[in-house]
Amino acid sequence: MFELFRPTFQAKSLDSISVDQLVQQGIRGLIIDLDNTMTPWNDLEVGPKVTEWFEKVHAAGIKACVVSNNKRKQRVAVVADRLGIPFVFRATKPRRRAFRAGMQIIGTEKEDTVVIGDQLFTDILGGNRLGLSTILVVPISDREFIGTRLMRRAERVLIWLMKRFTAAKPHSPKAR
Numbered sequence: 112m113f114e115l116f117r118p119t120f121q122a123k124s125l126d127s128i129s130v131d132q133l134v135q136q137g138i139r140g141l142i143i144d145l146d147n148t149m150t151p152w153n154d155l156e157v158g159p160k161v162t163e164w165f166e167k168v169h170a171a172g173i174k175a176c177v178v179s180n181n182k183r184k185q186r187v188a189v190v191a192d193r194l195g196i197p198f199v200f201r202a203t204k205p206r207r208r209a210f211r212a213g214m215q216i217i218g219t220e221k222e223d224t225v226v227i228g229d230q231l232f233t234d235i236l237g238g239n240r241l242g243l244s245t246i247l248v249v250p251i252s253d254r255e256f257i258g259t260r261l262m263r264r265a266e267r268v269l270i271w272l273m274k275r276f277t278a279a280k281p282h283s284p285k286a287r
């Protein structure tokens with residue numbers, strides 16, 4: 112059961128993900144979460160590092176689509192427009208529908224698309240359910256939607272369980 116919550120990769124931030132490596136892995140499409148992945152929660156400002164990172168993404172010929180659970184269309188649109196990328200709002204992640212919609216917009220397939228987000232229960236679970244690669248990033252800020260804050264507690268418990276689960280590997284003969 113833990114497998115569905117396990118990201119394929121982890122990164123410190125969106126802009127620390129190597130675009131060259133994405134290209135080498137044959138990635139052509141990115142489904143990217145908005146709040147606390149691209150910008151601080153409910154903030155319209157896109158940092159210079161994130162802007163620069165998207166320029167590299169565009170230059171590499173990789174397509175990106177914002178897929179956000181945020182219900183306010185205007186808020187999602189402002190950021191996406193600023194970066195020149197399409198978006199899906201009110202996505203109801205971890206449901207799979209919006210991930211499929213995102214891939215359809217940018218014209219990529221499961222095999223060459225990666226989901227990037229800061230939450231296990233929405234971004235990572237949703238991407239994994241659909242069989243996509245997933246990258247978990249550290250949330251940009253502590254400020255969050257109240258529902259998300261509650262979810263973080265459950266997330267911490269899950270991470271603890273996952274660590275214990277992984278630590279329960281048999282000892283190697285050398286260690287004995």
Ligand SMILES: [Mg+2]
Pocket residue numbers: 144145146147148228229230
């Ligand atoms: Mg988020």
